[in-house]
Amino acid sequence: MKIIVALEELIKENETVIKSIKKQLGRHESGESKLSYMGLASAETNLEKAQEQLSRNKERLKEYLALDMEELVEKEKVRDAIERKNYLNYQKIRINRDITKKNDEKLEAMLILDELKEDFLIEDEELFEIASKSIDLGLTLHIDLQKKIIEVKNEFESALKNIEGENISDLGMLNFRCVLTIVHLHVLRTNIQENIEEDKLPPFRGFPKFEDWWIKELWSNHQAYYGLYKWKQIISKLCITHDQKRAWDIVFSNWISIKKIITDKATLGYEYNYIFDQLIRKHSELEEELATSSLKSMSELTKTIIAKENFSLVPKEHTIITDFVKFKRNKLNYKDVKKLNTKGK
Template sequence: MTIIEQLKHRIKSLNTRIEQSSKLLEEVEEGTLKISFLAQASAESSIEKNTFLLNKYTQKLKKLSLEDINDVNEKEKTKEEIRLRNYFKYQIQRIRRDKTRTEKEKHNALLIIEDISEKLQLEDEDIFEIGNKSKELFLDIHTNLDDDLLEIKNEFLGLVENEFDENNHELKLLNYRIPIIILQLRTLLHNVHENIKESNLNNFKGFPKFQDWWIEELWVSHQAYLALFKWKRVVLSLLLSCEQKKSFENIFTNWILVKKILNLKGKNGYAYNHAFDQMIHKYAELEEEQNESNLLSLKNIVAQGTMEKNLEAVKDKNILINGYTKFKIEKAKEK
């Protein structure tokens, strides 16, 4: 809101207050309303004060109206730019001194600031919300894995650092979340292998392959929903302990959230999505299906527990082999 708009708003508000107080006094004089002496004096004082302010703002508005409106707007724009620059310049100091937040909340917020692009310029409240949400979704790790996380993070950033422009720079918000998901999956896989080794069971052959169209069509296709959650149940059946199952439930929630965000970016998110898939394949042996014949074989998507007649509705090859899948297939051919 410009200064001229603010003045007009204040003038309108003052006129309303004066009219209300004047009407009140008129009703008292006519005898249709009885109020205390104190209330009557307050109304008279309000009229006097608001009339003074009304004259002040009216004169100021007339003066500004004679000036070049562009100059006024430019001054306002400059003031706003200075305000924003100072706001974000001192954001870290302000968060550290915030007495309404716990030390844990401030710590989480500062971690987020380290990982976001300066172009995003998120408000303090947004920073705190993202930090707290990361903890709610179990996006924390043990301190003894800090070095591993840093290694994964640096490798991931190396894959995506040249992929940002004005259309997708907000994806940098995921630079903190994605490496943690990758590390959690790798840790889970290592734990599964260790348990199997200790129990002298058959070797774990890895996670089953997933299909990209499940995520892209998740909220519009019951086939995608059924297939994805059938895949999830298969993975859970391969895990041995309750701790492993609970861990995978949390990882699955975060993985789906990130994949859905990337899918919503369309072509602008392909390279970033591909880097995520590459890292998960490397560190957690989780990979997507790219074989066209397997993708088109719908009976392999959901086992006999799912009604096959529901799956027959999906016949569009463009749904199964979507734009992102084609992008990855082309990338694989370049190697």
């Protein structure tokens, strides 16, 4: 559960802070690194505060892990039942009205309350502290993604069962890659649309359609490669944030590698390819161009654009010795080969 994960993470952070402060004070006492009077007082205060937070978080975690309904009943007999009930009944109202907290923190706090056992008491400030840690760890996002992955996985596996005769439906890891790619594209599209709406930009009209011949003729026809390049570039321009652009690069790489593997299977891959495309269309509204007129138009447009391009231009970031090559040379203790002097030969 999120509350357990968040509390455990807070405890780790408390312990790290305490260890760091004690190390700092130890260096001061040994004379290795003297602190000013203000610095010393601040360090001691921070140590005391961190120890209190650690103790509180450990006690809260211990209480929650050990909690069961019988213990809860016994505790309720000791506590003021009316005060406790009122505190719990109006907790969501207090959280919603708290003007010092951001909306995402309020929402996360309410989600955590919904997840807790009935009548489990947790102070508002502690709840917000846990909610903040849950946001940092992306726990809600992870749960939503897990649900989406399970949904798509079930749909994909169910569709594959309907394939008859010779096929490539039993591909193990490729099946899972297909599911993840569908989910990642769904998340990217949703994120782009939300950002556009938040920034009040022109309405999002969806992804442009891709063309099958780009994939079929990839590596054998430069026009196919260029068509894919321009299509990828158009979608990249729809991405507003750096994270979105980086995510699209990853999604595109996975998508094109899957499509190429399936396409190279020829007729054996038709049913599998169809299912993959249909699920992407359902969850991300990305689809293939089927109209002959549009296919011809794009083919001619690609030829026209290529004729106008200057392929002698090199991107500013171009380098023949990449960072990975440098890393690999270092790992292998590689000594660069000097150019041989062939004069006179």
